[in-house]
Amino acid sequence: MAGPTTAERGERQQGSSGPPPPPARRLRPPRLRTAVALAVVLLLLAAGLGWVFYGSGWLRVERVSVSGTRVLTPEQVRRTADVPVGEPLISVDTEGIETRLRQKLSRIGAVDVVRSWPHGIELKVTERTPVLIVQKGRNFIEVDREGVHFATVSQAPKGVPRLELSVSRSGSAAASLRRFGEGRLVREAVRVAGHLPAAVARDTRAVKVRSYDDISLELDGGRTVAWGSGEKGARKARALTALMKGAPGARHFDVSVPTAPASSGS
Structure with missing residues (x-):
């Protein structure tokens, strides 16, 4: 059997004559004494903070x-x-x-x-701020902008209109009451009050609700406003402002259809 060639012997000798590879570096684990000391410090710190917050008299309600x-x-x-x-x-x-x-x-x-x-x-x-009041006997129930009845007072707050809910129990008004419920009708009245122009709001004495589509205002001096539903409130407010400027002596205003507002009376 033939032995290794001269070239093969040379490669082996060249490979074996080089320096050995460096040994792999080994990660040293943290010393046990250091780890224990760190754990003790952390426990003492936690205990100290717990005592400061819960046990001491430094951070108590005064x-x-x-x-x-x-x-x-x-x-x-x-x-x-x-x-x-x-x-x-x-x-x-x-x-x-x-x-x-x-x-x-x-x-x-x-x-x-x-x-x-x-x-x-x-x-x-x-x-809560009242936007409407409901009279009940000699007292008044305050209603906020969310329709929440939140307080009963003996004197009506100044500048807050009365809410008069006079829904008929028959006909179309009764159907409106069954469909929407009294709470929804109250919220619609609140919605209307929130859209009133400032000058009109100051003069408003009552917001009257007969059905979802039949809401009206009673103003100072016997004037009235037919508002309709609470929808399109901003457009109705603009139409009412224009009507009042154009017919300052009118006593009745109708903005239930804001694209065709009307006024009458003098």
Whole structure:
């Protein structure tokens, strides 16, 4: 059997004469003592922070401030909120306080409960604003822009029109009541009140609802406005403004079809 050729022997000798490959670098694991020390530091830090927030007297509730009230008093809001004074500030249930305020004080439309470090809780209140009132006996029920009946007062707020819901229980009005429901009709009246021009809103004494398509206004001086439905409110407002400018002595206005407004009487 023939042995390796001269060329093969040369290649083997050349390959074996080179330096050996460097050894692979091995990653050293972190030293156990360092890892234990780091873990102890982290535990101590967590325990210290927990004590600062929950156990110490440095970050506890000492004051409750109220802002945004108009009809309600700050003391009413503060008493209803029942913020746990003396408790750790971080543990105060802000969502629970918000829910409690909205449920027990219906005049509050929105409230924001904010932690004011290091010792305070801020109650930022937004009260509902009446856009209509409903007379009930000697009292008045306030209705906001969402159609919510939110408060009963003994005196009617100035500049807020009455809502007169006089829907017949027979005929087309009854069908309108069955289809839309009283709540929807109230919201339509609110919708109309929201579209009134400022000058007209100041003179409006009542918004009368007989059906979804039959809403009218009673103004100062015995003047009336046939508005129709709550739809196309902006166009109806512009038409009414133009009518009143063109016929300042008129007593009756009809903008139920805003493309064909009309006025009459003097």
